[in-house]
Structure formats: C-alpha cells, structure tokens
Amino acid sequence: MVPGRSIEILDDKEAITRAAAAAVTARAVIAVEAQGRFTIALAGGSTPRDLYRLLADANEPYRARLPWEKSHFFWGDERHVPPDHADSNYRMAREAMLDVVPVPPENVHRILSETPDAAVAATRYDAELQRFFAPASGVPPRFDLILLGLGPEGHTASLFPGSPALHERERWVVAPWVETFETFRITLTPPVLNRAAAVLFLVAGDEKADALHAVLEEVGDADLYPARIVRPDGGDLLWLLDRAAAKRLSASV
Numbered sequence: 001m002v003p004g005r006s007i008e009i010l011d012d013k014e015a016i017t018r019a020a021a022a023a024v025t026a027r028a029v030i031a032v033e034a035q036g037r038f039t040i041a042l043a044g045g046s047t048p049r050d051l052y053r054l055l056a057d058a059n060e061p062y063r064a065r066l067p068w069e070k071s072h073f074f075w076g077d078e079r080h081v082p083p084d085h086a087d088s089n090y091r092m093a094r095e096a097m098l099d100v101v102p103v104p105p106e107n108v109h110r111i112l113s114e115t116p117d118a119a120v121a122a123t124r125y126d127a128e129l130q131r132f133f134a135p136a137s138g139v140p141p142r143f144d145l146i147l148l149g150l151g152p153e154g155h156t157a158s159l160f161p162g163s164p165a166l167h168e169r170e171r172w173v174v175a176p177w178v179e180t181f182e183t184f185r186i187t188l189t190p191p192v193l194n195r196a197a198a199v200l201f202l203v204a205g206d207e208k209a210d211a212l213h214a215v216l217e218e219v220g221d222a223d224l225y226p227a228r229i230v231r232p233d234g235g236d237l238l239w240l241l242d243r244a245a246a247k248r249l250s251a252s253v
Helices: 013-035 046-056 061-065 089-096 118-133 206-216
Strands: 005-010 038-042 071-075 077-079 145-148 183-188 198-203 236-242
Touching (some): 005 013, 013 046, 013 061, 013 145, 013 198, 013 236, 118 183
Parallel strands (some): 038 145, 145 198, 198 236
Antiparallel strands (some): 077 183
C-alpha cells in the first residue's frame, strides 16, 4: 500500500458518485472552517457530471451542506473550444451544477478556452492562478481538492501518454497538442496536481481496468500511463473505483 493513498472499491458508478459527493462536501466544510474558503479544480467526463448534478440537487443533502458562497471553482483541464461548445468542460459543469446553486460569479474561474491561441489561454490561466493564490515565489498553488478521471489509455486531466507536459516543472498551466484528437488541450501540470491538499480520482467501467492496473500497480512506464505521476506531496490521494474498473487489481493495492 502506498503511503497517503486510499482506494475504495464500490459496486457501481452511482455508488462512486455518492461517495465522491460526501468527500467533496466534507473537505469543503473543513477548508472553510480552517481558512475561510474552499478551492476545487473540476474535471470533465460523465462521472464528474453525475457528481455535479448530485451536489446541486435540492432533494439531496449535499447542496444544503456545501458552503457555496465561499467555494471557488477552477478546472483541471479544458478543451480548446468556446465556453458554449458541447465539448466544453466548463459548459458541462455550469449546466450540471454552477447555474443552479448560489455560487457568486466571481468564484467561478474558468479557462478562457475561446482564445485563438491555446498557449495564450494557458498563460492567462497561469496568471489567474498566480493572482488568486498569490503563493510564494516558485511554489505552485495549493488546491484543497482536485478532481481527476482516468482515460482507458492512462491519461488524466489533459496529460496524455508521451506528452512533453508530463515533464513540465516550471509552468502551472500548459497547452499540449494531443495527436489522438488532433487538437490542443489546456491543462494543469504535475507540479500543481502534486501540490494539492487532496486529489480524488473517479474511475468507472471495465474499459478502464487495464489502465487502472498499470497505474495503481505501477506496471509499465509512467510516460505511457500519465496518471502515475499524480502523487501529492503531503496531500491525500483518494481513488473511488467501481468493481468493473477494479477487476484486474490485486489485493496488495
């Protein structure tokens, strides 16, 4: 077992969503009590979408417990598309959650992905992180929580196999070209991911089983399975998995 890493295997995607909602709520309350605000970097994908809908549901307990007015929402990565595009991670989170909960507009820190040059969009988001967190020189921002998923080939955020972004150590946000999709993506870099107080992976589906096995049991090269680079320094690493995704894992993890 890796120190600081927690793995929970649940029955299905719905169970993952509920466990994640409880984790987000608890960490938000603790952060606000300790420092007056909660900072979270959101992820794209179907499981995070279900999570956002659950958090915003007035018939569920999480909405009333979350300190929305003191929570600040960022993104771990974004597609290089306008904010109203169907592929936009921002649009997904806005429609699923942010439009229906009492979050002040100034607490939503989206990536300006409509910027024609993706590298400029990355630089601007880097500057926004500098402005908001105002960390000491050379120290990455410390999010209270970063949500991540896992691709079937092992990518996380927009850090894909073989990407030079995996080896970035200075910049906080970059815009790598993703050959698989023939487009640029804008993503947080390993120094930011590994500075977080907590990282929460949500992984569901048997199509993720091989990659999950490689990542958690450290089989293969980290350049081929980028999620392996996520190891928060002094923070918690939490994995919520369904049984289908976890089917190849050994008892030792």
